[in-house]
Amino acid sequence: MKSSKTFLGHIREVLSSIRSRVFVISLLLGLCPCIILQYGILSSYEKRAVEVKAQEVQLQLRALANHLITADFLGTPGSKVIRTELNEFSSLYNGRLLVVDSSLQVISDTYSIATGKTAISEDIVYCLKNGTSMSPYTYDPEADYITLVTPIVETASLETGDMTGIRESEPPSPQGVLKASVSTKTIETTLDMLSRTALLFEMVIAVSIFLLALFFAYYLVSPLERLSKSIAAVKAGYTTNLVSAPEYLETRHIADAFNEVLARMNQLDASRQEFVSNVSHELKTPMTSAKVLADSLLMQEHVEEAVYREFLQDIDNEIDRENKIISELLTLVRMDNKETQLNVQPVNINDMLEMILKRVRPQARERDIELLLVSERKIVAEVDETRMTMALTNLIENAVKYNKEHGKVRVTTDADHQSFTIEIMDTGVGIPPESVNRVFERFYRVDKSRSREMGGTGLGLSISKSVVLQHHGSISVESKEGEGTTFYVICPLSYIPEPVEMVPPRSERKK
Numbered sequence: 001m002k003s004s005k006t007f008l009g010h011i012r013e014v015l016s017s018i019r020s021r022v023f024v025i026s027l028l029l030g031l032c033p034c035i036i037l038q039y040g041i042l043s044s045y046e047k048r049a050v051e052v053k054a055q056e057v058q059l060q061l062r063a064l065a066n067h068l069i070t071a072d073f074l075g076t077p078g079s080k081v082i083r084t085e086l087n088e089f090s091s092l093y094n095g096r097l098l099v100v101d102s103s104l105q106v107i108s109d110t111y112s113i114a115t116g117k118t119a120i121s122e123d124i125v126y127c128l129k130n131g132t133s134m135s136p137y138t139y140d141p142e143a144d145y146i147t148l149v150t151p152i153v154e155t156a157s158l159e160t161g162d163m164t165g166i167r168e169s170e171p172p173s174p175q176g177v178l179k180a181s182v183s184t185k186t187i188e189t190t191l192d193m194l195s196r197t198a199l200l201f202e203m204v205i206a207v208s209i210f211l212l213a214l215f216f217a218y219y220l221v222s223p224l225e226r227l228s229k230s231i232a233a234v235k236a237g238y239t240t241n242l243v244s245a246p247e248y249l250e251t252r253h254i255a256d257a258f259n260e261v262l263a264r265m266n267q268l269d270a271s272r273q274e275f276v277s278n279v280s281h282e283l284k285t286p287m288t289s290a291k292v293l294a295d296s297l298l299m300q301e302h303v304e305e306a307v308y309r310e311f312l313q314d315i316d317n318e319i320d321r322e323n324k325i326i327s328e329l330l331t332l333v334r335m336d337n338k339e340t341q342l343n344v345q346p347v348n349i350n351d352m353l354e355m356i357l358k359r360v361r362p363q364a365r366e367r368d369i370e371l372l373l374v375s376e377r378k379i380v381a382e383v384d385e386t387r388m389t390m391a392l393t394n395l396i397e398n399a400v401k402y403n404k405e406h407g408k409v410r411v412t413t414d415a416d417h418q419s420f421t422i423e424i425m426d427t428g429v430g431i432p433p434e435s436v437n438r439v440f441e442r443f444y445r446v447d448k449s450r451s452r453e454m455g456g457t458g459l460g461l462s463i464s465k466s467v468v469l470q471h472h473g474s475i476s477v478e479s480k481e482g483e484g485t486t487f488y489v490i491c492p493l494s495y496i497p498e499p500v501e502m503v504p505p506r507s508e509r510k511k
């Protein structure tokens with residue numbers, strides 16, 4: 001039972017393949033016209049041959065009918081010449097000939113069966129009554145004979161001579177009827193011979209078409225097979241191999257699309273690996289420092305309390321740092337999670353910025369950095385207040401952190417009818433050109449030791465970017481090393497579930 005099922009499954013699988021379909025379609029396309037042609041030609045030959053034969057017999061019958069009139073065979077049926085003529089006709093066409101008079105009496109029958117009897121067949125009665133036959137001829141393909149009826153009339157010579165039996169003028173009523181049944185065996189024999197020849201040709205054509213169909217099936221489908229093999233190889237782990245199937249436009253499209261997906265997968269894989277190694281490294285650093293501190297304490301004996309305290313304070317700082325990295329990583333993970341919904345509400349952006357500056361001000365004051373807020377107009381936008389505050393705080397804190405003593409930070413806000421812009425400009429150390437495009441990467445820091453000194457984790461800008469993108473906004477940076485940096489944030493005033501194309505920031509507009 002199981003094996004029959006798997007066999008059926010195998011058959012179904014084979015039938016569902018493009019190759020077997022191409023094969024079957026090519027076979028049918030090749031064979032069907034052949035078969036149709038054969039039947040068409042043979043049947044039209046049969047029709048035409050029967051027609052020609054009937055025409056010929058009809059002409060002979062008319063000539064005979066004239067002879068019957070001339071010899072007054074119906075009045076005195078003894079004429080030997082006529083009888084011989086009738087018998088010759090019958091043997092020539094391998095058939096039977098009846099001569100019937102106007103009172104339906106069979107005057108002569110070449111089979112000598114019906115002579116003297118009354119003929120009451122419909123076609124004879126019709127012909128006697130109307131002076132013409134019911135139909136030009138009747139053909140019985142099963143029994144292989146044609147039946148024809150012709151009237152015996154004095155004016156037979158005036159007839160049009162066509163097979164319809166319609167006369168040009170109103171004829172006198174017939175004196176009798178000639179009915180002939182003629183064998184069509186010769187037509188059948190020719191048909192049989194032609195059929196056999198056709199079958200022979202058909203078989204040769206069928207074999208050629210079968211071979212052609214096989215060739216087409218293999219040739220046309222092989223690019224697809226190659227494509228599927230290359231994809232299977234990629235699946236098996238050779239992820240750097242590009243897929244190629246240039247034969248067809250469609251396979252090229254599939255291969256291109258697959259290669260793009262592959263490139264993205266590789267990129268994602270590489271960035272995942274990099275992220276994991278960065279995370280491990282970042283998490284390991286505070287742990288290593290704390291362990292070194294603890295070990296050095298343990299190795300010393302009779303350590304003074306002040307030294308203990310100092311070391312423990314350092315260990316505490318490292319634990320805080322570890323905590324900060326973990327909580328920022330968790331924030332990023334939450335941001336990346338598409339299911340996490342934003343708590344969007346109308347928020348006064350000016351007030352929000354005032355609050356952020358108030359919190360950052362003590363930090364700025366420590367290094368005598370001037371913190372300025374320039375609001376062009378009142379802005380109320382639909383944002384997630386907590387997240388937007390976090391994003392902007394990162395940017396403003398960075399502007400202070402990476403500033404010079406007595407430096408300046410200016411936060412400018414503006415809006416049009418669609419979106420609001422926040423520009424955070426500082427007069428700090430700036431970012432080298434090769435790093436400008438990388439500062440939004442996770443754990444990327446221009447100067448690692450400087451960032452660490454300031455308690456940086458390298459995750460702040462990634463978080464800010466995530467938040468802005470979640471609001472369907474854009475974030476960009478412009479910087480000149482040694483002179484300062486400006487970050488631009490543009491967000492829609494109304495939160496739209498689907499992203500819209502934003503006006504590029506001034507920095508990009510200039511390019």
Ligand code: ADP
Pocket residue numbers: 394398399400402403426428429430431439444445446447451452455456457458459460461462485
């Ligand atoms: P960090 O925690 O190190 O500050 P961020 O993701 O916030 O991490 O920033 C990444 C890096 O970008 C920083 O280490 C710093 O080198 C650079 N950076 C960010 N903001 C500024 C700025 N305003 N001026 C100069 N460099 C900056």
